Amino acid sequence: MERVSSQDALKRAVLDEGLCAACGACVGGCPYMTTFRGKTVVLDRCTVEHGRCYRYCPMTEFDPDAVSALVFERPHDTEALGHLDRVISSQAADPAVAALGQGGGTVTALMLLALEEGIIDSAVLTRILPGEEYARGVVATTTEEIQAAAGSKFVGSHSLAAVRQALDAGHRRIGVVGLPCQVRSLRKMALYDLKQENLKERIALVVGLFCNWAFSSRDFAAFLAPRFGPTSIKRFQIPPPPANVLEVETDDGATRVPLDELRPLIQESCRTCPDMTGEFADVSVGMYEGMPGWNTLIVRTSLGTRLIEDAVRTGRLRTDAFPDSNLEHLKKAALQKRKRASQA
Amino acid sequence: MSLISLDAPGREILLMGNEAIARGALEAGISVAAAYPGNPSSEIIGSLAEVAKEMGLYVEWSVNEKVALEVAAAAATSGLNALVAMKQNGLNVASDFLLNLNMTGIRGGLVIVVCDDPAGISSTNEEDSRVFARLADLPLLEPSTFGEAKEMVRFAFEVSRAIENVCIVRSVTRISHARGNVILGPLPSTRLVPYFDTTRSFSALPPSITHPVAHRRLKQAADMLAESRFNGYSGPETPELLVIASGAGVLFSGEVIDTLGLEARVGLLKIGTTWPLPEKLILERLRTAEKVLFAEEVDPVLETNVKALFADNNQRLPRITFLGKKSGTIPDLGELSPGLMTRVIADLTGTAIPDIDADYAESARDALENFTPFRSLAFCPGCPHRASFWAIKKALALDGRNGVLFGDIGCYGLGFLPTGFRQPKTLHAMGSGAGMASGFGKLHDLGATQPALTVCGDSTFYHAAIPALINGLHHRSNFLMILLDNSATAMTGFQPHPGSPVDAMGDPAPPVLLEDLCAAMGIKTLIRDPFDLDDAAMTIFELIQETGTKVLILRQECALVRAKKTPRRYRVHVDPAKCIGEECGCNRFCTRVFRCPGLNWDVSAGKSVIDEAICAGCGVCADLCPRGAIVKESA
Ligand SMILES: Cc1cc2nc3c(=O)[nH]c(=O)nc-3n(C[C@H](O)[C@H](O)[C@H](O)COP(=O)(O)OP(=O)(O)OC[C@H]3O[C@@H](n4cnc5c(N)ncnc54)[C@H](O)[C@@H]3O)c2cc1C
Ligand code: SF4
Ligand code: SF4
Numbered sequence: 001m002e003r004v005s006s007q008d009a010l011k012r013a014v015l016d017e018g019l020c021a022a023c024g025a026c027v028g029g030c031p032y033m034t035t036f037r038g039k040t041v042v043l044d045r046c047t048v049e050h051g052r053c054y055r056y057c058p059m060t061e062f063d064p065d066a067v068s069a070l071v072f073e074r075p076h077d078t079e080a081l082g083h084l085d086r087v088i089s090s091q092a093a094d095p096a097v098a099a100l101g102q103g104g105g106t107v108t109a110l111m112l113l114a115l116e117e118g119i120i121d122s123a124v125l126t127r128i129l130p131g132e133e134y135a136r137g138v139v140a141t142t143t144e145e146i147q148a149a150a151g152s153k154f155v156g157s158h159s160l161a162a163v164r165q166a167l168d169a170g171h172r173r174i175g176v177v178g179l180p181c182q183v184r185s186l187r188k189m190a191l192y193d194l195k196q197e198n199l200k201e202r203i204a205l206v207v208g209l210f211c212n213w214a215f216s217s218r219d220f221a222a223f224l225a226p227r228f229g230p231t232s233i234k235r236f237q238i239p240p241p242p243a244n245v246l247e248v249e250t251d252d253g254a255t256r257v258p259l260d261e262l263r264p265l266i267q268e269s270c271r272t273c274p275d276m277t278g279e280f281a282d283v284s285v286g287m288y289e290g291m292p293g294w295n296t297l298i299v300r301t302s303l304g305t306r307l308i309e310d311a312v313r314t315g316r317l318r319t320d321a322f323p324d325s326n327l328e329h330l331k332k333a334a335l336q337k338r339k340r341a342s343q344a
Numbered sequence: 345m346s347l348i349s350l351d352a353p354g355r356e357i358l359l360m361g362n363e364a365i366a367r368g369a370l371e372a373g374i375s376v377a378a379a380y381p382g383n384p385s386s387e388i389i390g391s392l393a394e395v396a397k398e399m400g401l402y403v404e405w406s407v408n409e410k411v412a413l414e415v416a417a418a419a420a421t422s423g424l425n426a427l428v429a430m431k432q433n434g435l436n437v438a439s440d441f442l443l444n445l446n447m448t449g450i451r452g453g454l455v456i457v458v459c460d461d462p463a464g465i466s467s468t469n470e471e472d473s474r475v476f477a478r479l480a481d482l483p484l485l486e487p488s489t490f491g492e493a494k495e496m497v498r499f500a501f502e503v504s505r506a507i508e509n510v511c512i513v514r515s516v517t518r519i520s521h522a523r524g525n526v527i528l529g530p531l532p533s534t535r536l537v538p539y540f541d542t543t544r545s546f547s548a549l550p551p552s553i554t555h556p557v558a559h560r561r562l563k564q565a566a567d568m569l570a571e572s573r574f575n576g577y578s579g580p581e582t583p584e585l586l587v588i589a590s591g592a593g594v595l596f597s598g599e600v601i602d603t604l605g606l607e608a609r610v611g612l613l614k615i616g617t618t619w620p621l622p623e624k625l626i627l628e629r630l631r632t633a634e635k636v637l638f639a640e641e642v643d644p645v646l647e648t649n650v651k652a653l654f655a656d657n658n659q660r661l662p663r664i665t666f667l668g669k670k671s672g673t674i675p676d677l678g679e680l681s682p683g684l685m686t687r688v689i690a691d692l693t694g695t696a697i698p699d700i701d702a703d704y705a706e707s708a709r710d711a712l713e714n715f716t717p718f719r720s721l722a723f724c725p726g727c728p729h730r731a732s733f734w735a736i737k738k739a740l741a742l743d744g745r746n747g748v749l750f751g752d753i754g755c756y757g758l759g760f761l762p763t764g765f766r767q768p769k770t771l772h773a774m775g776s777g778a779g780m781a782s783g784f785g786k787l788h789d790l791g792a793t794q795p796a797l798t799v800c801g802d803s804t805f806y807h808a809a810i811p812a813l814i815n816g817l818h819h820r821s822n823f824l825m826i827l828l829d830n831s832a833t834a835m836t837g838f839q840p841h842p843g844s845p846v847d848a849m850g851d852p853a854p855p856v857l858l859e860d861l862c863a864a865m866g867i868k869t870l871i872r873d874p875f876d877l878d879d880a881a882m883t884i885f886e887l888i889q890e891t892g893t894k895v896l897i898l899r900q901e902c903a904l905v906r907a908k909k910t911p912r913r914y915r916v917h918v919d920p921a922k923c924i925g926e927e928c929g930c931n932r933f934c935t936r937v938f939r940c941p942g943l944n945w946d947v948s949a950g951k952s953v954i955d956e957a958i959c960a961g962c963g964v965c966a967d968l969c970p971r972g973a974i975v976k977e978s979a
Contacts, residue, residue, distance in 0.1 A: 031933040031970040036742040043741045044765075048931045 006051030007032060011042055014059045021269040022156025022217065023178070024137055025185040026053035028164025035158045038134055038217030055192050058184040059269060067187045067280050070200070071301060080331035080338075081298060082279025085305055087327055089288050090297040090319045100150035102237075103287045106295040107177055107207055108150045109316045110283070110307060112143060117310060119303075120175035120204050122166050125149035126159040133221050137162025139169065149177075151235050152209070154246070155217035156267050160185055167197060175205035180275035183208040187280045205303065208278020210286025210296070212337060213270040220265050224248075228255075240289040274341035276334040283307065289326070296322060296330065349395040353530040361519040362387035362429075364490045364526045365457055368497030369427040370399060372453065373532035376419035377403045378412040380807060381836035382431030383466040384520040385459035389429050390837065393848040400535060405839045405848045408774070408807040409434035410441050413456065417445055420454035420510075421546050422538035425501050429457045432473045433773065437808070439476060442510070446480040447554035448546035449509040449561060452536070453501040459515045462641040462679040466517075468753065468771060470677065472643035477512055477619040481558045483565035484512040484619040485574065488594035490524035496574060496616065498529070503568050507561040514618070516641055518592050518679070566620040574616025575625055583611030585692055586633040588626070590615045590646055593639030596685040604686070604695050621649055630654060630661050637692060638668035641680055667692070722763035725942035726907075726960020728900035729756045731874040732828050733764040734938070734964075735898070736797065738877070739884035740767070747795035747888060748784060752777035752809070754801035755835045755902075756828050763939060768799060775800070775808025778825055782812050785821030785893070795888040796823035802858060803833040803841040810861070817867055817893045824887045824894045827858055828874075830902035838905060862895045874898040875964055903960045912961025914976035916942075916954050922973035925950040934969055943974075 014020050020040045027033045030053065032046040046053075054060055064076035068083060077083035091104030097112070098105040114120045123140045127149045137159030140146045160182055166174045176186055183206055190200040224233065228250055237247040238259075245256040278284040282304035288294040297319070299308050311317035347357055348367045359367065366388050369377065377396075379389035389403060396403040402419075406412035409430045416426035430438060435458050442456075458476075461467040477484035485500055487493035496513055504511040548554055569575075579586075579601075587597045587610060594614045601610050613629050615621065630636070630650075638647040647668040654661060669676040673688055690697045723730045733756075740747045751759060751768025752775065759768040770780055781798035800809045805827055816823055833839040840846050840853070847853040862869040870887070872880045880898060887894050926932075934952050935945040942959035945952055952974070963976035 029930075029970050031930050031968065032937075034742075039744065041741050041744065043738055044933075044937045046931050046933075047936075051931075 006054035007046040018268040021181040024158030024160035025056040028161035058181040080334040102152040104295040122171040173204035180278040208281030208284035272344040276337040346394040364494040368494035372501035375424040376426040378415040379429040381839040384517040409438040413438040420450040420452040423452040425453035444548040447548040453504040569617035579611025589639035644669040726903035726962040735880035738881040750777035750780040750798040778809040778812035781823040782816030785823035834902040869895040914963035
């Protein structure tokens with residue numbers, strides 16, 4: 001029988017098919033593969049048969065029931081938003097944090113609290129480091145580092161490579177903020193834990209971001225470079241429909257780029273991705289359409305519930321109800337993404 | 345100290361075949377010797393260079409074989425004796441000049457020693473250069489022993505002077521590189537003074553006049569060779585089997601006849617003058633032959649020519665069965681061996697092969713297994729080529745357009761093996777990588793999307809790649825030429841080349857620098873250190889994003905040259921606490937992929953380990969370990 005190396009399988013099923021979501025799970029600590037200007041690159045052929053790259057990749061086989069059993073202790077909930085405890089709206093109570101945040105700064109506030117309370121000892125976040133052009137994963141262990149990572153970078157950033165960095169550094173309770181694809185990968189890591197690294201415990205908190213698509217970071221950088229100085233960009237905003245634009249904030253003010261111009265830069269993988277809300281996270285956070293400065297917050301696990309309760313109790317987070325009409329709209333959007341994926 | 349200049353006629357000394365050839369040239373009174381190094385011929389000019397001063401010779405490592413022959417021809421048209429040595433591929437390079445020089449002839453003596461490499465032990469091909477003799481209407485001799493090699497070279501000069509044309513001597517690896525006893529002859533006491541007689545002209549034009557002259561000279565050579573003592577017959581008057589052999593075939597056949605006790609049944613016709621054939625002698629033997637076996641290496645040259653001779657004379661000859669390469673009795677490629685000849689001759693004569701003494705067989709097998717460790721064909725520890733190919737591999741992977749690396753001739757020719765990460769995709773002749781890259785770089789106009797690159801050694805660059813680079817530049821071809829500058833002709837034994845500050849005789853020489861040449865052509869030229877892997881890789885990456893013809897010089901001394909001059913750069917060791925061995929999940933990346941012989945996998949410890957005895961201390965592997973477990977400390 002032909003023996004297939006994991007890397008060959010990954011290459012065939014994902015990379016060569018253009019389906020890589022640039023999550024970064026396969027490249028962390030691997031000398032055979034690397035990331036280069038936003039792409040996952042195979043440098044050398046690896047012959048390991050049961051390797052982590054293929055197993056942890058979110059774009060290879062995913063068993064929602066097994067993951068649900070692990071995370072929620074129940075079979076997979078096929079409802080539009082996945083298994084959940086409740087959906088609310090929220091914002092960081094600290095105005096400084098709220099101002100840093102993409103929406104209401106909920107994610108940043110939660111990570112700060114988790115670190116402070118010892119729920120996590122480190123956070124894997126996504127940042128564009130000073131002087132760099134590409135977003136990447138970082139291991140944050142201080143308030144300043146967590147705050148510096150606030151704000152959405154609308155690209156696949158390989159940030160899960162930093163999970164390996166955090167593990168190698170000996171961190172025992174790692175919190176990760178990730179896109180839905182990355183959440184899936186993180187749960188696969190815990191489920192298969194191929195090197196028995198106790199990943200179920202060590203990946204201690206998973207915060208998912210809502211996501212409809214992400215740009216290829218190489219294509220996006222190439223698009224931005226001639227239009228904006230490479231390091232002058234401060235932040236991106238996608239105002240709610242029907243605006244259909246990407247707002248690029250620079251030192252000289254905001255520029256609006258029509259989304260239609262940017263669609264060709266979307267990662268191929270995103271067209272096959274069925275998950276809009278990070279269905280397997282502890283909590284998932286998205287924008288609150290029509291409520292600037294607020295987030296939509298889905299609480300899914302008991303850990304998530306505890307974290308939110310603590311956040312409210314300690315005055316970190318302000319929460320409110322999430323109206324039914326908005327919930328219906330959110331579900332519709334999530335189902336639309338699933339449909340898109342099933343037709344891809 | 346070279347023994348080849350020993351002035352002791354009659355003394356028997358041990359010489360390497362190539363030294364014996366050089367000694368023969370000294371005894372013939374040569375004044376000039378030139379060559380481009382190429383195994384198995386390199387020691388001929390190498391040993392002459394050592395005694396050049398003492399013997400009053402001019403010896404040079406020429407830029408290529410054609411120029412070497414031209415340099416020698418200048419001496420030979422000026423009345424001197426000159427020797428040129430080359431490997432079989434070299435004769436191809438020199439052949440353009442040779443096939444015109446043969447038409448004009450010379451005025452002194454000019455001998456080309458071409459060392460063939462049956463089985464391609466150190467070559468990309470195993471071409472049989474004997475066919476050139478016929479093509480060029482020039483005489484060719486084939487020695488079968490070391491002593492004969494010396495004598496034949498001396499005789500070749502006699503022939504050359506007599507016919508006023510070139511004479512070729514064909515050696516092979518097993519003669520050139522083995523050692524044997526040679527009886528020294530006298531060295532000449534007088535020196536010829538070069539003088540180009542301007543009342544004579546040496547113009548190949550018009551062939552209608554020069555070609556008949558060449559034929560006449562060959563005929564004159566045939567008469568000399570026919571009487572030569574290098575041909576001879578031993579055996580019964582009417583043998584059951586007549587073996588016609590040349591070169592190593594003579595030795596092996598004679599040995600087999602002897603060990604099988606077939607002296608009364610099998611005859612051996614030794615041919616030392618392969619072209620033109622000693623026809624009278626051969627016809628004499630064919631008259632009493634029934635079955636003829638040819639024993640020669642690589643192509644059926646003797647075989648074809650003897651059969652043609654038979655056809656011309658068939659009315660006066662018996663029916664003969666010819667056996668050789670054509671009949672499949674002898675393989676039509678590779679080397680002959682005593683074992684092969686034993687099987688063939690035993691089979692043809694119905695003789696039993698005597699058993700090898702069991703004890704001897706076992707001790708031989710033991711010796712082979714215990715004293716010759718298995719080694720794969722690989723770059724030396726600390727070889728800069730390994731680092732260069734690593735950087736190229738990385739740059740091509742990052743680029744992702746499936747770039748094509750055209751290979752070339754030199755140590756780095758091994759790059760197509762795992763030791764060079766299988767990066768070069770072609771390997772042909774000196775300078776051909778550049779020519780092919782120049783061609784591929786034009787295919788972008790026709791829709792090709794893959795970047796074109798070529799690697800070329802410093803010596804190869806001077807030899808044959810410069811015209812290709814100029815071609816690419818002039819035609820605005822898109823390719824990157826990577827010059828692997830290890831400052832030596834490493835593959836053949838560190839001979840100096842035009843970039844070196846000394847010449848073959850050890851005199852200071854103005855180096856012609858790669859970067860100066862490229863700059864003079866107006867080519868964008870960068871210089872990097874291949875040991876700085878990431879820098880080298882990123883430079884290659886950036887260069888292949890640009891259009892046009894570009895040169896990158898990856899400069900780092902050959903590990904063997906460096907080891908002779910300077911202590912190790914780094915002391916390297918593996919920190920066993922950091923090396924996570926099998927747990928790494930990296931599948932022993934360092935030893936499996938990088939494969940430096942200095943870095944091994946310790947099976948019992950399940951970790952990698954530096955072999956301090958052979959680690960060259962380049963420190964490159966320390967930059968590769970994902971765990972930082974390989975530690976380099978400045979030595
Ligand atoms: C590619 C992408 C697409 C998105 N699409 C939608 C959408 O369609 N609908 C919607 O409601 N919301 C979407 N979001 C989420 C939204 O932009 C906010 O991130 C989310 O509402 C949280 O807001 P916040 O104020 O709490 O975030 P903040 O407090 O600013 O925290 C943001 C966190 O996100 C992390 N992060 C930033 N960029 C990335 C990245 N590229 N990959 C992984 N992590 C990252 C940072 O590390 C930071 O911790 C998207 C986000 C991204 C990155
Ligand atoms: S999706 Fe993630 S794990 Fe899969 S190939 Fe891409 S970077 Fe690697
Ligand atoms: S759409 Fe899916 S695959 Fe694409 S970035 Fe978002 S979560 Fe990842």
